[in-house]
Amino acid sequence: MEVIITREDQIGELVAEEIAALIARKPNAVLGLATGSSPLRIYDAVAARVASGEFSLAHASAFTLDEYVGLPDGHPCGYRTVIEEDFVSRVDLPTEAVQGPDGGSSDLDGACASYEEAIRKAGGVDLQILGIGTDGHIAFNEPGSSFASRTRPKTLTAQTRRDNARFFDGNIDAVPVHCLTQGLGTIMEARHVVLVATGEGKAEAVKHLVEGAVSAFWPGTILQHHPHVTVFVDDAAASKLQLADYYRHTYAHRHLVTR
Numbered sequence: 001m002e003v004i005i006t007r008e009d010q011i012g013e014l015v016a017e018e019i020a021a022l023i024a025r026k027p028n029a030v031l032g033l034a035t036g037s038s039p040l041r042i043y044d045a046v047a048a049r050v051a052s053g054e055f056s057l058a059h060a061s062a063f064t065l066d067e068y069v070g071l072p073d074g075h076p077c078g079y080r081t082v083i084e085e086d087f088v089s090r091v092d093l094p095t096e097a098v099q100g101p102d103g104g105s106s107d108l109d110g111a112c113a114s115y116e117e118a119i120r121k122a123g124g125v126d127l128q129i130l131g132i133g134t135d136g137h138i139a140f141n142e143p144g145s146s147f148a149s150r151t152r153p154k155t156l157t158a159q160t161r162r163d164n165a166r167f168f169d170g171n172i173d174a175v176p177v178h179c180l181t182q183g184l185g186t187i188m189e190a191r192h193v194v195l196v197a198t199g200e201g202k203a204e205a206v207k208h209l210v211e212g213a214v215s216a217f218w219p220g221t222i223l224q225h226h227p228h229v230t231v232f233v234d235d236a237a238a239s240k241l242q243l244a245d246y247y248r249h250t251y252a253h254r255h256l257v258t259r
């Protein structure tokens with residue numbers, strides 16, 4: 001796991017560079033997209049580079065991580081709508097090349113199985129963007145999620161519903177109780193995982209993610225077992241890391257080492 005502590009406004013550019021390098025060697029790359037506020041600067045930076053002609057996502061495809069269950073089609077908080085507005089509509093990635101789990105299906109288990117199959121058929125995810133919840137969840141894999149889990153229906157914790165109420169005009173009762181989410185086992189198959197966390201509210205989750213014991217209680221800790229993870233954090237999110245100075249030093253001398 002590589003930990004990069006940098007200014008929040010740098011993170012978007014650094015991840016956009018990773019994406020540009022991926023597209024240069026594989027124009028039909030498969031991206032894993034995350035919703036939430038953490039990836040927004042990445043999407044801004046990628047949109048600017050695509051607009052300037054630096055690279056194109058016309059041959060790429062993408063899978064989203066998760067979706068609420070029970071929101072009507074086109075609901076502004078539905079992750080399909082959010083990802084379309086925050087990212088897809090701003091780049092040349094064709095809308096039909098972006099898939100998400102179908103939280104409106106009458107057969108939720110079947111929808112999850114087809115989603116797994118679609119990811120498999122696409123050859124798996126090349127670069128997965130992730131945020132992290134204050135309780136350490138990744139996608140919607142809440143504390144206690146099995147490390148072997150695949151895409152499935154889950155129940156959201158009260159804390160996640162409270163955190164996400166800000167997208168529902170502050171009304172926690174409007175936040176669905178259930179969701180569909182890629183499992184931890186699914187996410188672990190992405191070839192490169194890029195996790196972004198900023199702000200003091202994420203410091204505890206980041207401490208567990210990077211330096212804590214691997215535990216289903218802090219689901220993101222499974223990433224310690226992944227061979228290629230890059231964690232981008234700002235000073236506030238890094239404030240509880242015991243080896244923060246070491247990560248800064250390593251990053252400053254990155255050009256001298258091979259991973």
Ligand SMILES: N[C@@H]1[C@@H](O)[C@H](O)[C@@H](COP(=O)(O)O)O[C@@H]1O
Nearest residue numbers: 034036037038131132133139140
């Ligand atoms: N399902 C999403 C996660 O994918 C996201 O990482 C998390 C953090 O969101 P934010 O980046 O807005 O803090 O929120 C939601 O629960």
